[in-house]
Amino acid sequence: MPHTSPSLVRRAAGSLRTSLFTQVACALVLGILLGRLWPDAATAVQPLGDGFIRLIKAVIAPLVFCVVVVGIAGAGDLKGFGRIGVKALIWFEVATTAALLIGLVAAHLVGPGRGMNVDPASLDPSAVDGRTGGGELPSTSQFILEALPDSAVGAFAENSLLQVLVLACLVGAAVLHLGRTKVPAILPAVEQAQQVVFAVVGFVMRLAPLAVFGATAHLVGEYGLGALTTYGKLIALCYGVALLFLLLLAVALRLVTGLSLWKFVRYTREELLLALGTASSETVMPRMMQKLRAAGCRDDAVGLVLPTGYSFNLDGASIYLSIGTLFIAQAVGVDLTLGQQVTVVLVLMLTSKGMAGVPGSAFLALSATASALGVIPAGAVALLLGVDRIMDSMRVTTNLLGNCVAVFAVSRWEGALDTGRALRVLDGREPVPVVVPAGAQAQDARAVEADTPGGPAQPAGPSGPAVSAER
Secondary structure: OOOHHHHHHHHHHHHHHHOHHHHHHHHHHHHHHHHHHOHHHHHHOHHHHHHHHHHHHHHHHHHHHHHHHHHHHHHOOHHHHHHHHHHHHHHHHHHHHHHHHHHHHHHHHHOOOOOOOOOHHHOOOHHHHHHHOOOOOOOHHHHHHHOOOOOHHHHHHOOOHHHHHHHHHHHHHHHHHHOOOOOOOHHHHHHHHHHHHHHHHHHHHOOHHHHHHHHHHHHHHHHOOOHHHHOHHHHHHHHHHHHHHHHHHHHHHHHHHOOOHHHHHHHOHHHHHHHHHHOOOHHHHHHHHHHHHHOOEOHHHHHHHHHHHHHHOOHHHHHHHHHHHHHHHHHOOOOOOHHHHHHHHHHHHHHHHHOOOOOOHHHHHHHHHHHHHOOOOHHHHHHHOOOOHHHHHHHHHHHHHHHHHHHHHHHHHHOOEOHHHHHHHHOOOOOOOEOOOOOOOHHHOEOOOOOOOOOOOOOOHHHOOEEOOOO
16 A cells, blocks of 8 residues: 555656647646636736637648648649549538537427516617627628638738638649649648648647646636526526437447547547637647548548538537527527428528637627528527526537548548548557647657658657647
8 A cells, every 4th residue: 555655656757748639638627616716816817828729729720721731732632632623522511510409409398488578678689789890791602702812921920711712722723734834832831831830839748737627617716606596497408418419429430431429539538628718629620630631531532621620610600590490489489380480590501601710709690590580580599698608618629520520521531531541540540640738758759651642751759749648
């Protein structure tokens, strides 16, 4: 016994020093405690989370550009890249429509808003305007137009992923058309820039525990846990439907690729916990791109499908929108007919595609749906103000896993997936490149080559990813 305790302490200290997952988990618990016990002090640490998100967003656009250009040029097949895009959009539409339908059916059967008997006149519609900043969702034509850049610099400055994708596709196609003989220095320069960006991501990721601590403390301190009792039925339904949808995704992933979603969750547990702690899937996009490439997905598939999914494949948001619409209708005593429920799905299929990057987009989409039906008071959307932030964890996790499954599925569909390598990586039989957390010593990590098509090996140490002592 005297030897066991020190051994356990050393192992716990070693895990805390070298494992990003352990660091983020501890930061999450500490953030909840601070927010619960000292809510006023919790607000002061909010900049930790906001600053981390700003730093990650700064590298997303150049990373997406580099990966897509290298992917197109490395694959050497522009038509194949176009096929990947079309297949991705088909997958996205099927997945989001399924999410909407499952949410609608579940809300119809469970009835989370029945019996509330809320008087719409008692609600303050201006509260929704405060959350959305008076903005509105773009129309379909405006959404398509805004996806086309009018300035190469502006696309990067505004961090518009769709515009950056369009630019990257054009540059990649041009490099492929001209060939390496005419522009021999371009592709190596982009590959080297990609290495630099991944190194920057490695540096920023060392701040992840602080970011999770700040974001979690602020969330719990400002919103408390009171909504859990007031909206318990709605929260339980949304999370239950999200879990059901993820189980269906797991079945689809197994049937299409033979891979296990549970093993992928274990493989990306650090990224998922970070996304949960910061309530943002954008914070882990660079790391997810790295891990998907390491798991056998080709560069062009990862570079196109994952960023596009952030705008077109919001499965978690779709579940929330469909359940939220019926919840509002039930709460104010409006009984929607089957035709009106079909209208809900059709409207949300359009509005959910323009949500990414729009402040208060969920409320804007719900308001647009209520207006389209004509029987739900628009001000009733304010009913969800008290519970919206609690739904972030569900939306972020479902959106993120839905997009990763889409990368695997489309890659397999297009023949851009090394299934053998994916199985080895997810089983833990092949080392994977991940960033060593702060404080990790050289002996606790070893360099590995990111043996991905079209991508060079990543060096060891602070200038590139290395393997954590805990996989």
